Amino acid sequence: MRRFASFHIDMSRFASLHIDMGLIRKYLRAILNARRLLITTFLLCFALMIYLPFTMIALRSIGRGWFGRLWLPPELTLDWYKWAVEVTNIVDISKNTLVIAVLAVTMSTLIGIPTGWAFGRRRIPGKEVLMSMILLPRMIPPIAYALGVAQIFYRLHLVDTHFGVALAHVAICAPYAILVLSATFEGLDERILEAGSVCGASPVRNFFHVVLPLILPGILSSMIFTFTTSYNEFTLTLMTYGKDTVTLPVRTYLAIGEGYWEVTSAMSIILVVPSILVLFMIQRQVAPEKLVGGFKGV
């Protein structure tokens, strides 16, 4: 960490920016185009809304003596990250977060596969009502039932256990898994399975050569979605965590209360990195159109 501890940027470099009038005229003309103006304004507002707070936090996490008034912090430093790691025990917390997320993903997938299969491939009376009931925990704010969860978990001694926190997460992760997987299984064409068996594939080989490759993208996307849901979850964790099960979002929240804004900012950035990695993975490794709904309509 030593060599990253602190470094300086020469601010004078930003003062002597070369101004290209031709380019500015070109941009003005483009902006004046009414339709483009609308889109530009919209995108600008969107970017401001989403990225300005995030930029502030990013800058605060690497700046020293910066109060948001100057363009850039007067002095750049990685000290706050060092603090975050040392003071908040971030390694253990990350481990908690991951263990809980993996547990929640596992449970949600195990629930989601048979339930999604039933919803996607079987005729069930009152399917719509059942589906709404399953989606309900996703639709209503978790804070509305978090207290109930906490009460029950205290009784069952599930509070402050990885399994307990993960179980609370399942309430909002499983609906995702069921939704995505039922769409995946619904898109699995019966005729293709029949084609496999006519071609001579036994049910076992049909499963491995035909069914599995077709549903794998759906299962993968369900796992990614449930992982990020559990990883991001705050309310339900807050009501069920204890000293051994602090997660990254909860620790970040606590850090705000402790008043060290720079450290909190550094933690926020650390919190965001895995989500961005997951997003990158979705974009690059798996074709997004294959993620939702499997191979429907082929």
Added chain:
Amino acid sequence: MSETSKTMIELREVTKRYGDLVANDHITLKIRAGELMTLLGPSGCGKTTALRCITGHNIPDEGQVWIDGHNVTEVPTHKRELGMVFQNFALFPHMTVFDNVGFPLMIRRVDKAERQERVMEALRLIRMAEYADHYPRQLSGGQQQRVGLARALVYRPKVLLLDEPLSNLDAKLREEMRFEIRDLIDRLGITAVYVTHDQAEALALSDRVAVMHRGHIEQVGTPDEIYDCPQSRFVADFIGLSDFIAGTVSEVFAEQGTALLRANGLEITVPATPEMSPGQRALLFIRPNNVVLLPSTHEEGTNVFDGLVDKMTYLGDRNDYRVAVGESLELRVQTDGKVRFGVGERVKVRLPTSLCRLILE
């Protein structure tokens, strides 16, 4: 196809029920080795159910299915050594054309070199060799179905089953593919069962046709038997166009081989059949293009009746008339494009005796 050639597929009294619906009601059918048998009928007639009993996707509630001398009624699909072409193509979307066609060989653990050779041979057979690396979604419907054919034929199954293989293709392509399929089957000498609701397809392709209706087989015969001598009103109605005249047999002239049918105030001379007797109810049917339209000045004769043109539709190569005849009869008549009568015109209608067919009730 001689009568003595061996039976490849046999359905014996096959019954399949879905709840209260009897989809196949004691169906018995023998399909000879090397012939193309079409199961023809409207949707819901049980033709697909019968096909699925052959593939093993349906287990009959009663009866037996025999393939190549073995009772396969309880044998699972994957052990029946069949090839099948599906209406929606049913190619494996995650595999290339090559892997799709190679799938049956891969399952049968054919080694790589031989697999390569046989897949490419099958692809050349359907002129798709240059598409080996494509995925099904990159192909047109006709190309996908050709790949489906190659996949079904690549391991030389004893039996090829085709479930409405052309109904997802456009009209022109359908006709081309019809010849292509027939040609392939002839070249490979394979036994084929073809399911369709399209009578033109059935007549053009088949060695024999089994017409199905409400879970029964109504009639089995060569295309011309089915077309010229339908044995039930349903078959006559379903295949081609027909005029029906219901009446009563009034006299039988055994020595002339004719009989007299009284219907709608007309007396129609029809060919006699051995089992015919006076007083019997009978249904006469004749194809609209076999009915002759004559000018009203034409002399009287056997089966010549007065008529009045109600409607006329120009169809390019032919004219389609509705002609009122007798008390309450409306006949559909098709003539070639050169014969023209106007609406409201008085005409004479002749029903040639030899072209009248009777279905006794």
